[in-house]
Amino acid sequence: MWGPQKDIPINLRFNSVRKLWLSALLPSHRERQREMASSVNAPHFHASVSAVGSNKNLVFCLRRSSFGFRPSNQPSSLFSPIASKLKAWKSEVQPSSNKIYCSLAELESENDEACELVNGTELSLGDGDDLIRAYLFTAVKNNNGTGILLLSDIYGFEDSSTREFAYRVACNGYNVLLPDLFRGDPWTKDRPKNLFEQWYAGQQPDRVAKDIGMAKDWLVNELLSAGISKKLGVIGFCFGGGRVIDILAKDESNHFSAGVSFYGTRIDRSTACNINVPILFISGDEDPLCPVSLLRDIENSIGRGSRVVIFEGRGHGFAHQPNSPDEDKDAEQAFLVMRSWLDDELVAGNSS
Incomplete structure (x- = not known):
């Protein structure tokens, strides 16, 4: 019941920042996202777009000075046959980093x-x-x-x-x-x-x-x-x-x-x-x-x-x-x- 897939490597994490999203994958929204990003009061963060393999495979990352992303050598094993089409990305956090939450604001719940x-x-x-x-x-x-x-x-x-x-x-x-x-x-x-x-x-x-x-x-x-x-x-x-x-x-x-x-x-x-x-x-x-x-x-x-x-x-x-x-x-x-x-x-x- 499902046809060909196009890989979209995604690894994104948030800390009190709203509306920074996959602009690399959404060309029509790039200008909108730049405007939103410029209005966010988050001086210790910056957004970057990194090429991965080819121009078609882009990952949008939110980075702190000691926080970045790297591709993992280990394939995803979540489930097959989709797993063979997914590219896993692993976060790399240095000891000096604070907690990074996946919600768009720092939430009290530790689940994030x-x-x-x-x-x-x-x-x-x-x-x-x-x-x-x-x-x-x-x-x-x-x-x-x-x-x-x-x-x-x-x-x-x-x-x-x-x-x-x-x-x-x-x-x-x-x-x-x-x-x-x-x-x-x-x-x-x-x-x-x-x-x-x-x-x-x-x-x-x-x-x-x-x-x-x-x-x-x-x-x-x-x-x-x-x-x-x-x-x-x-x-x-x-x-x-x-x-x-x-x-x-x-x-x-x-x-x-x-x-x-x-x-x-x-x-x-x-x-x-x-x-x-x-x-x-x-x-x-x-x-x-x-x-x-x-x-x-x-x-x-x-x-x-x-x-x-x-x-x-x-x-x-x-x-x-x-x-x-x-x-x-x-x-x-x-x-x-x-x-x-x-x-x-x-x-x-x-x-x-």
Whole structure:
């Protein structure tokens, strides 16, 4: 169920720095990332891009004066056949270095300290000529044996904010699959807003649902059935948050054990009664695209441990695209809430 891969060597660690991401792999975002990097108050850090083997294989590193990265001679053995396509990268920390955390701010939880290594590879999912692209992020050192399907917002799977979030989830022990829901045609901010509905209609809901189904099948066949992941979860933002409801309502085989929906849009309320697993809803009380009343209604319909977490004064997209220091704080809190939820629903009691 999966096609050729393109190696993406990834090794990135954070300490109180937000929005420094894989700009080497995301040319369209280089200028944006340079602007963000220049505004970060972190004088003891600098970002560097290092060539690895060829121009196509680049790794973006965050370095301290005594902190760097080197390629490891040991291949990844996480799982096969993907393992043969992954390049492992090992961190090199000198004794004088302080703790390096994988979250974008220094968190109190010591769990972040375990984050050292995340592998990434590009996949082609599907059969024959009907393929979709996807990225797989896998935790190497602290893998907890859980698979996550991450559904993007309208800006697609190559958006830097979405990739950053996928990395952070993997950094906390998960195997994260991030598919291209728009087949190379995501919405872009430079398009006239009056063309949005036309663009959205062209995405064909049935085709999107089919592609999400292919991504789910890949997780089931390559991770769940193979015994690599013991449980599966699904996370979505905005457009993807709405699709979390769709996919769980149609998951008759109960492949997914839990879901997280961040400010989901275009939610079909009528399908919620078909959901058999708990969902964590995270949104802001000033988000016109995701009414709190709708989320409460769905929470009551699903029951079974579902939960709604509302952040006061927050609008759409704050958790993965914060635009101010205050939103940064709430974004970190939202991530911690989600992480605790995933641990309780997918990881706790799941060790072999």
